[in-house]
Amino acid sequence: MGKIAWIAAAAAAALGLVLMTPFLLMAVGPKDADWGRLSQISQAYGALSVILSAGALAGVAASLAYQARQTRIATEETTWTAHRELLLLSLANSEFLTCWxxxxxxxxxxxxxxxxxxxxxxxxxxxxxxxxxxxxxxxxxxxxxxxxxxxxxxxxxxxxxxxxxxxxxxxxxxxxxxxxxxxxxxxxxxxxxxxxxxxxxxxxxxxxxxxxxxx
Incomplete structure (x- = not known):
């Protein structure tokens, strides 16, 4: 996996952790907790999650663009190799030059x-x-x-x-x-x-x- 893909995966994991934090607090918090205050904290986490979400999406987009470029380069290289082999075959057998x-x-x-x-x-x-x-x-x-x-x-x-x-x-x-x-x-x-x-x-x-x- 490339560096960009690792960054995208890490950003997605961080985003998931942030989104799950309010629920984890509710599960482990005391029964008489100030849920109004926790609600404010949750809203703060929500604002942070938007930033992390944008970063994760950017990482995913960069990873997909990189993979698409690598695929294109590999396809071009395969095509070029096949073309080169045909030309070399023609050079080794001059009668094939008239096929071009x-x-x-x-x-x-x-x-x-x-x-x-x-x-x-x-x-x-x-x-x-x-x-x-x-x-x-x-x-x-x-x-x-x-x-x-x-x-x-x-x-x-x-x-x-x-x-x-x-x-x-x-x-x-x-x-x-x-x-x-x-x-x-x-x-x-x-x-x-x-x-x-x-x-x-x-x-x-x-x-x-x-x-x-x-x-």
Whole structure:
């Protein structure tokens, strides 16, 4: 049970104890007790019980909201995991790539496989940002570096319309912010100059000089 649920349970128990106090006093009090005075005390307890009741209700509401959020996160994670497994299966079996939507830009099969994998990377960042584990500044910097690469730009050029329309059609504000931040960084990267090509990512290993034949 979470901390909020414990607080709600404690508040409810305290409220029940307060409400039962007048009856307990009547049961254990002497027969010649001043019930008028006890009535005034009971009214004081009644005012206090209203405050505790409001606190208990607030605790219950917070607990339900927290549980609903956790359920939503678990559902989204399950859906994302299933989607990721389908994409990984397609990457392992290239013939399954034709079961998805076709690319909107002319690409080779190898280029398309790289772009599909890039899509997995983007979706992982999206989940991280939507769950509040990445700040706006971190997101912008991530995209600034990401769009220095050719495949990253090819992927977004192919997927940007779908990403933006899908995000805007939903109700999640952070999903919308993610998509539009990616698009702004892409536009800025394109304006800044050419990207790093696939062949330009790594240096080629140097080939040692062959020994000269002895004479």
């Amino acid at each position: 939507e076709p690319p909107s830009v002319p690409v080779t099969l190898e280029e398309w496989r790289r772009m599909v994998y890039t899509n997995l990377v983007i979706q992982d960042w999206e989940k991280t940002y939507v769950f509040g584990l990445m700040t706006d500044a971190q997101l912008i910097r991530t995209f600034e570096v990401h769009f220095q690469g050719q495949i990253a730009r090819d992927h977004w050029r192919n997927s940007r319309e779908h990403y933006l329309r899908h995000a805007d059609a939903g109700a999640n504000r952070r999903t919308q912010q993610f998509a539009h931040a990616a698009d702004r960084c892409y536009e800025a990267a394109v304006a800044s100059g050419p990207p790093v090509s696939v062949g330009g990512y790594f240096v080629r290993p140097s080939v040692p000089d062959e020994p000269r034949p002895s004479t």
